[in-house]
Amino acid sequence: MRVAAPQGSARAPVVRMQGVGKTFNGTVVALRDMDLTAREGDFISLLGPSGCGKSTALRLIAGLIEPTRGRIEWTGGAPDLGVVFQEPTLMPWATVAHNVWLPLRLRGQSFDAVRADVEEALDLVGLADFPDAYPRELSGGMKMRVSIARAMVTHPRVILMDEPFAALDEITRFKLNDDLLALKEKIGCTVIFVTHSVFESVFLSDRIVVMAARPGRVIRELAVDAPYPRSEDFRTSAEYARHTRAATDALHDAMAAA
Ligand SMILES: Nc1ncnc2c1ncn2[C@@H]1O[C@H](COP(=O)(O)OP(=O)(O)OP(=O)(O)O)[C@@H](O)[C@H]1O
Ligand SMILES: [Mg+2]
Numbered sequence: 119m120r121v122a123a124p125q126g127s128a129r130a131p132v133v134r135m136q137g138v139g140k141t142f143n144g145t146v147v148a149l150r151d152m153d154l155t156a157r158e159g160d161f162i163s164l165l166g167p168s169g170c171g172k173s174t175a176l177r178l179i180a181g182l183i184e185p186t187r188g189r190i191e192w193t194g195g196a197p198d199l200g201v202v203f204q205e206p207t208l209m210p211w212a213t214v215a216h217n218v219w220l221p222l223r224l225r226g227q228s229f230d231a232v233r234a235d236v237e238e239a240l241d242l243v244g245l246a247d248f249p250d251a252y253p254r255e256l257s258g259g260m261k262m263r264v265s266i267a268r269a270m271v272t273h274p275r276v277i278l279m280d281e282p283f284a285a286l287d288e289i290t291r292f293k294l295n296d297d298l299l300a301l302k303e304k305i306g307c308t309v310i311f312v313t314h315s316v317f318e319s320v321f322l323s324d325r326i327v328v329m330a331a332r333p334g335r336v337i338r339e340l341a342v343d344a345p346y347p348r349s350e351d352f353r354t355s356a357e358y359a360r361h362t363r364a365a366t367d368a369l370h371d372a373m374a375a376a
Contacts, residue, residue, distance in 0.1 A: 129157040129158045129159055129160070130157060130158050130193060131155050131156070131157050131158075131193050132156050132157060132158055132160075132192070132193060132275050132276055132308050133155075133156050133179060133190065133191070133192050133197075133308075134154070134155045134156075134190070134191045134193075135152050135153060135154040135155075135175075135178070135179070135189075135190050136153055136188055136189045136190075136191070137151050137152075137153065137187065137188035137189070138151070138153075138175075138178060138185045138187070138188035138189070138190060139151055139152070139185060139186050139187040139188055140171070140174050140178060140183065140185055140186050140334075141186045147332075147333035147334065148171045148174040148333075148334050149171035149174045149175055149178070149333070149334040149335070150171075150333040150334060151188070151335065152171075152175060152188070152336055153336070154175075154336070156276065156308050156310055157308065158275070158306070158308060159306055159307075159308060160308045160309070160310075160324060161299075161302060161308075161309045161322055161323045161324050161325075162308075162309070162310050162311065162323060162324075162325045162326075162327060163310075163311045163312070163313055163318075163319035163322060163323040163325070163326045163327065164176070164310065164311070164312045164313075164327050164329060165313060165314070165315075165316065165319045165326050165327065165328050165365065165368075165369065166314075166328060166329030166330060166369070166372050167314075167330070167331055167369070167372060167373055167376065168314075168331070169331040169332065169334070170329040170330055170334045170335075170372065170376070171329060171331070171333075171334020171335070172280070172312040172334075173280055173312060174334060175312075175329075175334075176201075176280050176310065176312055178190060179199070179276075179310065180197075180199060180201050180278055181197055197276075198274050198275040198276065199274045199275070199276040199277065199278055200221070200268070200269030200270055200271075200272060200274040200277045200278070201269060201277075201278045201279075201280075202262075202265050202266055202269045202277065202278070202279040203265075203280050203282070204280055204281040204282060204284050204285060205285075206253075206258075206261040206262050206264060206265040207265065208253040208264055209253075210252070210253050210254060211252075212252075212253075213249065213250050213251065213252060214240065214245060214248050214249055214250070214251050214252075214253070214256070214264050215229075215233075215236050215237075215240065215250065216229070217253070217264055217268055218236045218239055218240060218264060218267045218268045218271050219236050219271070221269075221271060221272050222235065222236075222271060222272065225272075232271075235271055236249070236271060237249070239267040239268075239270050239271040240264075240267050242267065242270065242301055242304065242305070243263040243264070243266050243267045243270075243297070243301065244263060244297065245260065245263050245264065245267065248260070257290075258285060258286055258290070259286055259290040259293070259294060262282055262283065262294060263294070263297075265282070266282070266298070266301070270301075270305065270307075273305070274307060275307060275308060276307060276308045276309070276310065277307050277308070277309050277310075278309075278310050279309065279310070279311045279312065280312045281312050281313055281314065282294075282311075283295070283313075283318070284314070284315075291318070292353075295318060295321055295322060296349070296350075299322060299346065299347065299348060300347070303346060303347060309322075311323065316362050316365045316366050316369060317362060319365060320342055320358060320361045320365055321348060321352065321358070323342055324341065324342055324343070324346075325339060325340070325341055325342070326339070326340040326342060326365055326368075327339050328340065328365070328368040328369060328371075328372055329372060330371075330372040330373075330375040330376050331372075331376040337368070337371060337372050337375055338368045338371070338372075340361070340364055340365055340368060342361050344357055344358070
């Protein structure tokens, strides 16, 4: 597994968006002129109201859709990423282990050849004891953990997450936020995370990209310079309150700008 990247601007860029725009059907400007550089080890949140182009930005980075204008460049050439969507999208007929195997299977690797990688990924998300369970036997939080393990099993440089915890209750969400940060520290990947939640974005990120709708665009970028690891102490700190206030103000500006 990769070790955590050093802090600061010395970290190498992993993926860069330059002047990226996306217009649907020739009329709907889902995203306008977005610049974003994600570096090794960054935790970036895209925060903004519904319709501001967060999912569009993520799908562009994932290569699921093509930009109308601008460029997306990966250092080292090929995209190297895992994706986690709001719905865990597991195969109901397959076990937990076989669900996590999927991206490796698509690369032509047999289960036996990658069994250790699947077990490692399940261990990292706290599901080492559930390889043979079926999705219907799992809670919502556990299903999301399987989905995260599946995104990580290929050891990608970047993990893209589109509101992964939005459907979960607050306690489960806090727990998954804690675990996600621990996991990220352990594997040293870059995370780009979409959320509506100011609280979640401040807790998780070192940068928050605030977006506005109609047309979808970036209106501000906030740095959350609190050190990692972050724990419950951070959630109740004055520093956290200060950052959530700044992010809330930016979000209000985003709503007013739409
Ligand atoms: N495939 C598509 N065809 C046409 N319009 C689209 C398509 N995908 C997105 N849009 C439009 O682009 C805009 C941005 O959508 P997007 O899904 O990126 O927003 P979002 O910020 O993710 O919103 P939400 O928070 O509700 O998920 C919206 O106006 C949406 O209707
Ligand atoms: Mg969306």
